[in-house]
Amino acid sequence: MEEEVKGTFKLADLGSLLLNSFKAVLKGEFLLRLNASRYFIHIVYAFVLMAGIIWISLKIDDTTARVEQNKAVLEDLEIVCKQREFELVECCRRSTVEKNLIKMGSELRDRETPLTVMKK
Amino acid sequence: MDAAGGNKKKRDRIGIVLYATYLCLLLASVLVVGRLIQIQVAFTPNPRIERVLTPSVTSTTIEARRGNIYDCEGRLLAISRPVYTLHMDCTVQKDRYASMSNGKELEQAWLAKAKELSAALAKEFPGKTADQYYRQISEGRRKGQKFLSICSGVDYNTYTRVMSFPLFNEGRFKGGVRVDKEYTRGYPYGDLARRTIGFVRSKNSTVGNTHVGIEGKFDETLKGKDGIEWLRVTDYGMAHNNDSIYVDASDGKDIRTTINIDYQDIADKALREQIETDDEIEGGCVILMEVGTGAIKAMVNLLRDPKTGKLEESQNLAVGRLGEPGSVFKITTLMTALEDSIVTSLDDVIPGNNGRIEGYRYETDQHILDYQREHHTKQIPIIYGVKISSNYVFRYLAIKNYENRPKEFLANLQKYKLTEAYDFDVDGMPRPSLPNPDSRYWHKSDLGQVAMGYSVTETPLHIITFYNAIANKGKMMKPYLVDGPQILNERICSKATADTLTRGLKAVTEDGTASRLRTAKVQVAGKTGTSRVVLDNGRYESADGRKKNQGTFVGFFPADDPQYSVITVVYSKLSYRNFYGSQYPAGTVKTIVDKLHDVDPHWRSTIGKTAQK
Numbered sequence: 189m190e191e192e193v194k195g196t197f198k199l200a201d202l203g204s205l206l207l208n209s210f211k212a213v214l215k216g217e218f219l220l221r222l223n224a225s226r227y228f229i230h231i232v233y234a235f236v237l238m239a240g241i242i243w244i245s246l247k248i249d250d251t252t253a254r255v256e257q258n259k260a261v262l263e264d265l266e267i268v269c270k271q272r273e274f275e276l277v278e279c280c281r282r283s284t285v286e287k288n289l290i291k292m293g294s295e296l297r298d299r300e301t302p303l304t305v306m307k308k
Numbered sequence: 309m310d311a312a313g314g315n316k317k318k319r320d321r322i323g324i325v326l327y328a329t330y331l332c333l334l335l336a337s338v339l340v341v342g343r344l345i346q347i348q349v350a351f352t353p354n355p356r357i358e359r360v361l362t363p364s365v366t367s368t369t370i371e372a373r374r375g376n377i378y379d380c381e382g383r384l385l386a387i388s389r390p391v392y393t394l395h396m397d398c399t400v401q402k403d404r405y406a407s408m409s410n411g412k413e414l415e416q417a418w419l420a421k422a423k424e425l426s427a428a429l430a431k432e433f434p435g436k437t438a439d440q441y442y443r444q445i446s447e448g449r450r451k452g453q454k455f456l457s458i459c460s461g462v463d464y465n466t467y468t469r470v471m472s473f474p475l476f477n478e479g480r481f482k483g484g485v486r487v488d489k490e491y492t493r494g495y496p497y498g499d500l501a502r503r504t505i506g507f508v509r510s511k512n513s514t515v516g517n518t519h520v521g522i523e524g525k526f527d528e529t530l531k532g533k534d535g536i537e538w539l540r541v542t543d544y545g546m547a548h549n550n551d552s553i554y555v556d557a558s559d560g561k562d563i564r565t566t567i568n569i570d571y572q573d574i575a576d577k578a579l580r581e582q583i584e585t586d587d588e589i590e591g592g593c594v595i596l597m598e599v600g601t602g603a604i605k606a607m608v609n610l611l612r613d614p615k616t617g618k619l620e621e622s623q624n625l626a627v628g629r630l631g632e633p634g635s636v637f638k639i640t641t642l643m644t645a646l647e648d649s650i651v652t653s654l655d656d657v658i659p660g661n662n663g664r665i666e667g668y669r670y671e672t673d674q675h676i677l678d679y680q681r682e683h684h685t686k687q688i689p690i691i692y693g694v695k696i697s698s699n700y701v702f703r704y705l706a707i708k709n710y711e712n713r714p715k716e717f718l719a720n721l722q723k724y725k726l727t728e729a730y731d732f733d734v735d736g737m738p739r740p741s742l743p744n745p746d747s748r749y750w751h752k753s754d755l756g757q758v759a760m761g762y763s764v765t766e767t768p769l770h771i772i773t774f775y776n777a778i779a780n781k782g783k784m785m786k787p788y789l790v791d792g793p794q795i796l797n798e799r800i801c802s803k804a805t806a807d808t809l810t811r812g813l814k815a816v817t818e819d820g821t822a823s824r825l826r827t828a829k830v831q832v833a834g835k836t837g838t839s840r841v842v843l844d845n846g847r848y849e850s851a852d853g854r855k856k857n858q859g860t861f862v863g864f865f866p867a868d869d870p871q872y873s874v875i876t877v878v879y880s881k882l883s884y885r886n887f888y889g890s891q892y893p894a895g896t897v898k899t900i901v902d903k904l905h906d907v908d909p910h911w912r913s914t915i916g917k918t919a920q921k
Contacts, residue, residue, distance in 0.1 A: 216330045253544035270389045270494075271464040277384045277496035282573040299906050307916035 365540045365549050371491065372532030375560035377505060377522060379569040380605070385505055386495055386523065392467040393460040393488040394476075398448030400484030419446060424474040432470060433459055458485075461492075493523070501572045502621035504607045504734060504789065505565075521624070521734050522565060522789060532560030565789050566603035570907065571596055575606040578899035582892040583610070583878060584619055588885060590856075592878035593625040594896060595772050599870045601793040602776065602785030625877070628736040630765040631858045634839030635697040635821075635889070637761030639809060640774065641706055642694065644720045646805040650709045654694065654812050657687040658708075663700045665707055668753055673700035694812040695820030697836065699760045706759030714745045714755045721758075724774050725784060725796050726766060733789035741765045761837060768860070772875040774800075775834070775862045778813070779870035781806045814867045822861060824894045829905040832897065833870075834863015836889035841879070854882045861893035865901050871910050874900060 212218040219225065278284065282298075289296050377386035401418060405411040426441035448456045459470065467487070470476060475483040493507060506521015519527055538552030548554070575594045583589040591611035597604050607626050610619040623629070645651040663676030675696045676688055693701025710717035721727050721742060729739040742764040743754045757763035769787055777784035777800050784797040801809075813833035817825040821836040840848040841856035849855045857880040864873035876893035905911050 213334065214331070216327065249542040249547055250544045252547035253542050256539070256546050256548065267390055267464050270387060273384065274387060274389060274494050274496050278498075280383070281497055281500070282570050283577055298903075302906055302908075302911035302913065305912055305914045307914055 363541045365538050365552065367552075368537050368539055370535035370537050370555075370557040372534050372557040373559040374491070374493070374532065375530040375562040377530075378562060378564045379567045379572075380565065380603070381568065382564070383569050384496055385501070385565065385567070385569065386493055388491045389464070389494045390489045391461045391463060391492050393490070394458040394462070394467070394470060395486045395488075396445065396448075396456040396458055397480075397484040397486060398445055398453045398456055400480075401482060402449060418475075419449075421475045422446065422449075425476060428473040429458065429470075432466065432473075497569055497573075499621050500569060500576055501567055501607060503609045503624045504567065506734065517736075519735065522563065525733055525735055526563055526790065530560040530563060533558040563790055566598070566605060567607070567789065568605045571904065572606040572608065574903045574907075575608045575896075575900050576610075578896045578903070579608050579610055579876065580619060581899065582896045586892075587612075587617065588881050588883045589887070589892070590879045590881045591619065591623075591625060592876065592892070592896075593629075593768055594876045594900070595626050595768060595787075595874065596900065597772055597776050597787060597873045599776055599779045599864060599873055600785070602773070602787045602796075603793065604787055604789050605872065607789075624734060624736055625879070626768045626875075627732065627734050628738060628767065629879075630738050630740065630767055631841060631877075631879075632762050632764065632839045633766045633771055633860060634761040634837035634858065635699075636771055636775075636835045636837030636860050636862050637764065637766070638694075638697065638702040638759065638837075639778070639813070639835055640721060640724055640726065641702045641759040642690070642812065643724070643778075643801050643805060643809060644717060645705045645709065646808055647720070647801050648709070650705065651690055654691040654808060654815075655689055657689050658693075658701065658704055660686045660688045661700075661704075665700070665703055665756065668703075668707065668756060670699070670703060670753070670756060673698055676700050691812060691815055694835075695815045697816075697821050702759045703756035707756050710755060711752070714750075717755065718742060718745065718758070721764075723797065724777070724800050726764075726770055726774060730786065730796065732769070732787065733791060737767060737769065740767065740770055761839060768875050768877045771860070771862055772873055775864060775875070776873040777801075778806050778809050779833075779864035779873050810867060813863060817863070817867075821888075821890045822863075822894045824890060825863075825898050825901070828865075828898050828901045830865045830901050830911075831867040832863050832865040832901055833867035834861055834874075834897070836861050836894060838886075838888045838890075843882070850882060854884050855886075856880055856882055857887040859887045859889040859891060859893050861889050861897050863897065871908070872904065 208221075209218065212221045219231075224231070279288075286298060374388040376384060376388075379385055402415070405414045405418070408414065422445045423438075423442050426445060427438040429441045430436060430438035444456060447453075459466070462470070471485070471487075476485040477483065480486060495502065495505065504521050506519075506523040506525070508520070508523050508527055509515055509518040511518070519525070523530065535555040535557035537554055538549040539546045540549040541547075575596055579592050579594050583592050589612065591609075593610070594606060594608040595604060596606040607624075609621050609623060609625045611622045611625065612618070613620050613622070642651065660676050660680045662680065663673035664670070675698050679688060679692060679696075680686060688698070688701060690701065690705075692698070706717060727740055727742060729737045742758060743750055745754075754763050773784065773787055773796070776787075777797070781803045782799045782801045782805065783795065784800050786794040786796045788794065810833050813835055814831065816822050816835050817828075817832050819826070822832075822834055825832045825834070837860040839858045839860075841858055842848060843850055843856065845851070859878045859880075860875065862873070862875040864870040874897050876896040878887060878889075878892045878896075880887040
């Protein structure tokens with residue numbers, strides 16, 4: 189019978205619960221009243237985790253920004269590579285090589301007989 | 309009790325301090341929470357401040373890399389690379405200097421650097437003098453000009469040089485330089501195979517034909533698909549925004565063509581050597597094809613620019629230009645006659661008839677009269693007709709045997725694939741035309757005209773495909789630049805017919821119209837052809853007696869073991885002179901054959917153990 193009375197919820201209980209909680213907060217006893225002192229290490233751990241998350245998200249920002257900067261550097265290097273490749277291929281044109289040889293005064297000319305391949 | 313009282317007093321003081329601190333922190337946290345709620349629910353920030361402080365998120369396009377084009381040996385033919393356009397904001401720092409106490413000195417120093425910049429620009433781009441550059445910059449500064457064009461379309465090397473010039477090396481906010489980068493297509497071999505490799509014009513181009521050559525035909529494969537990325541501003545710079553969608557770019561695929569750029573260079577040079585100095589030549593084309601596969605190893609298209617007079621790759625004549633082929637078409641007549649057993653051997657003879665066909669108003673064939681006179685005979689061997697390219701012999705063969713059944717004669721041309729525009733790796737192949745016996749425009753003389761390559765129009769690609777089939781013993785391969793080998797017609801003629809035709813074509817280069825090729829390093833079998841081009845007046849001659857010629861040589865080599873077939877067509881301008889297939893075209897082919905003999909692996913010899921096996 190007593191248990192039934194205890195389990196009955198009244199609006200006045202909520203009021204007294206809030207009032208008691210407020211008083212406990214003012215007195216700095218809220219967590220102690222909840223008997224949370226044994227979870228103190230967990231609470232500290234949760235704070236550390238939160239701080240960690242903030243720190244990591246800042247580091248992620250830093251890293252992604254560096255990724256973008258490196259992308260730009262890579263793009264520049266790719267452009268240089270393409271330009272070099274382009275110039276190299278330009279120089280390799282058969283008639284360009286012939287012209288350059290003549291310009292340089294070389295007596296080397298295109299062969300006038302087919303190659304002979306020597307095999308071991 | 310005292311001690312207890314003292315302890316209690318001490319505890320109270322610490323307790324009060326701690327309690328006061330706690331209350332302060334509690335109050336602060338209540339304020340913070342309250343403010344947070346207020347900001348979330350009721351706060352309306354100043355829009356200007358909000359705009360400045362809110363990290364902006366911008367969408368950027370991740371450009372897909374356009375695929376490269378390579379030749380058959382993996383050498384680069386086309387690549388995407390950036391070109392730069394540089395502008396200058398002449399007013400940079402001007403207002404700031406004006407508000408400073410030493411502004412005049414700073415302004416003078418800026419202008420002095422602008423003078424140095426002008427001198428450097430004049431050296432790099434000789435189109436303007438240093439004074440002209442300086443005047444533009446200084447006047448632009450005075451007038452408040454924020455956009456002065458410096459250069460456009462310059463490559464990376466030039467860009468880096470220009471960026472090292474005085475003032476420009478101070479960057480955008482001090483030097484005023486603004487750079488636009490745009491990726492364009494680069495062709496390291498310049499004009500070589502330019503029309504075959506092709507290009508894609510911008511969508512805004514006023515020219516209708518925006519997709520040209522391999523670039524145009526395979527644009528979808530080459531271009532890939534652009535992606536999207538959202539970037540946000542962070543304290544460290546722009547960073548990828550993980551909360552937004554990200555679509556990665558799908559790069560375009562590379563394409564490997566059948567072109568051998570060395571052979572292209574050889575063919576290009578050979579044709580230029582022949583026609584470059586003759587201003588009466590409009591242009592010409594060369595196709596070099598691998599006999600067994602139909603792979604095109606070189607395709608040269610040179611057309612003289614009317615203004616500059618230079619030969620340029622501005623039109624694909626080889627694929628797109630129709631013309632009456634002339635005598636090179638006579639071999640189709642001979643093939644038909646051989647296949648239908650009208651001619652069994654090239655040693656067969658036909659009556660000479662003094663070079664005339666009874667009932668027809670064709671001109672007399674002078675060669676036949678000469679032969680009859682020299683050999684005291686009225687019989688003409690077919691092989692002689694092939695060697696000297698007699699109009700009479702081929703007209704005779706067609707008219708005497710197909711006069712009453714011209715459709716059967718023309719049906720063979722369909723079998724030889726000389727009547728259709730088949731799918732090719734470069735767009736722009738027109739459909740050949742030939743007269744229709746059912747048409748009211750058909751005249752009985754048309755049959756004889758077709759037999760010798762008139763009244764019918766073909767592209768150089770159609771003609772070489774036909775000759776390539778002869779070299780390939782009757783198997784007609786589809787010409788290709790990118791996709792693999794395909795058969796157009798498994799057998800256009802028997803092996804015996806192909807051998808007989810090869811014998812005739814060898815005779816042409818041994819002591820016939822193409823005797824210029826007799827001294828080639830490799831024996832060539834081929835045929836010359838010269839035709840006149842129909843002018844705007846509908847005739848072959850202008851009112852003042854000038855004409856345009858189309859000279860052709862087509863053949864294959866080595867004659868007994870064909871590896872390559874080749875065609876050269878040269879087009880003349882309106883001229884009083886005659887241009888024959890035995891001249892420039894045969895000369896071009898001789899140079900190509902001689903060069904290929906020296907460089908192509910087919911002619912290499914091997915010594916050593918492997919060779920002995």
